[in-house]
Amino acid sequence: MNEPIEQRNIAELQGVHKRYLLKHAIYGIDLQIRKGTIVGLLGPNGSGKSTLLKMMAGMIYPTSGRILVNGRQPDVRNKSQIAYLPEIDNLYGWMTVKETLRFISGFYDDWNADKAADMLEKMELDINQKVRSLSKGMRARLKLIAALSRDVPLVLLDEPFSGIDPSSRAKIIRSIASEFESGEQTIVLSTHSVKESEPMFDDVIFLQGGRIKLYDSAENLRAEFGCSLENIWEKVYV
Numbered sequence: 001m002n003e004p005i006e007q008r009n010i011a012e013l014q015g016v017h018k019r020y021l022l023k024h025a026i027y028g029i030d031l032q033i034r035k036g037t038i039v040g041l042l043g044p045n046g047s048g049k050s051t052l053l054k055m056m057a058g059m060i061y062p063t064s065g066r067i068l069v070n071g072r073q074p075d076v077r078n079k080s081q082i083a084y085l086p087e088i089d090n091l092y093g094w095m096t097v098k099e100t101l102r103f104i105s106g107f108y109d110d111w112n113a114d115k116a117a118d119m120l121e122k123m124e125l126d127i128n129q130k131v132r133s134l135s136k137g138m139r140a141r142l143k144l145i146a147a148l149s150r151d152v153p154l155v156l157l158d159e160p161f162s163g164i165d166p167s168s169r170a171k172i173i174r175s176i177a178s179e180f181e182s183g184e185q186t187i188v189l190s191t192h193s194v195k196e197s198e199p200m201f202d203d204v205i206f207l208q209g210g211r212i213k214l215y216d217s218a219e220n221l222r223a224e225f226g227c228s229l230e231n232i233w234e235k236v237y238v
């Protein structure tokens, strides 16, 4: 027997519209995010990726429409459901890597210390180094560890690879894919690194001007267009 729709989806958006003062960022989006998948959120600058992720994280609210994560409207009260990695750098420079992770872990009952230790090793970070002396790419790795070390149903990553060089990016993507517990967690990840990220995506959303241009499984999209997601990007946006 098929599962009811609401149990198959970790998040549902219905007619979601977002306006910042006079600027329309998202236009009436309907979306269902399947549980246990890694979803790529793709689109050019200003297409609405960060706005969509912030609304799903409960950081900002839709102007109209409805968002449900695990059946509840996201806000500060259901932070136990959602890990969110913002595009901005929100780390304290005076802390070491170890202190940063200890500090962040104190906020969350769902912190998985084993996972954090494992990722620290894979991401090759020195736990005694001060955050202020880390390179941009190293800081990006630390932010990623902070988001991925929580045992939550939904992980939202906004541009997690910005500042990370291409070879490290590929390595980190493999590490995310290996840490990912299919069935337990869902990851929605915005990125401009389509080529490197492509192998880990189950589903892909192409946004354009605040609207969904394409949304399907990566497999269906590749079959329909007869090419890679990277080439679909070129067909859609260039």
Ligand SMILES: Nc1ncnc2c1ncn2[C@@H]1O[C@H](COP(=O)(O)OP(=O)(O)OP(=O)(O)O)[C@@H](O)[C@H]1O
Pocket (backbone or CB within 6 Å): 020, 021, 023, 024, 025, 043, 044, 045, 046, 047, 048, 049, 050, 051, 052
């Ligand atoms: N706080 C804000 N106030 C006013 N307009 C905003 C604000 N945040 C975003 N916007 C506008 O909303 C639209 C979508 O922006 P958003 O940051 O969501 O896009 P994005 O796809 O994440 O872009 P990028 O790839 O550059 O990060 C843009 O036109 C942007 O200028």
